[in-house]
């Protein structure tokens with residue numbers, strides 16, 4: 001290892017050790033306001049109350065209507081034949097949740113990586129979605145990939161950072177490169193549901209030689225119509241997955257049922 005790299009590793013180790021020491025001495029504090037908080041919580045009750053939770057009993061695919069009697073899905077999602085088995089979020093993408101996610105995805109200039117406070121909050125938001133996913137634990141956690149060109153511009157893939165943390169929380173294997181983007185699609189922002197589906201159609205495939213288990217958790221930071229997640233789920237199914245459960249830190253909900261296909 002060349003000296004500069006060795007110095008960086010040593011510095012990181014030291015930072016980790018000193019952070020551990022600080023945690024031993026100082027009581028845990030809220031990532032939002034700095035108030036003293038429960039050691040198991042990232043946010044205090046006041047800051048947590050600024051995040052709007054999705055009803056845990058909502059349809060397990062669109063997350064915005066009530067399921068049919070004796071079903072986990074609403075009438076519209078039952079007919080949709082989605083490649084996604086389910087898609088869970090614990091929070092609505094608005095207000096406090098949207099602010100945290102924005103801070104996580106766009107760290108202040110000068111920070112040479114993720115901003116630790118928003119990263120810990122958004123990771124906790126995604127973990128909460130993971131705890132809502134019922135059924136046996138999956139064999140793999142996979143993030144929605146960025147196109148290599150977009151990854152170079154951004155410096156990191158927010159979905160991959162979150163998926164890594166989720167995999168650690170649940171003790172599940174993580175593969176950041178199980179899927180790849182075959183096209184550099186334009187942003188989904190501002191497109192309607194049909195345009196979004198067309199924009200990401202056939203945009204993903206499983207990387208050659210990757211073993212995809214039967215059950216997979218597929219992670220993105222924010223889900224709106226689930227078009228991107230659905231296309232990624234189609235690629236995972238083509239590579240052998242039978243159950244693909246989408247998980248995201250927050251879900252943008254409208255009044256229109258959102259999951260197609």
Ligand SMILES: [Zn+2]
Pocket residue numbers: 030031032033034035043044045046047048
């Ligand atoms: Zn607080």
Ligand SMILES: [Zn+2]
Pocket residue numbers: 059060061062063064065073074075076077078257
């Ligand atoms: Zn539904």
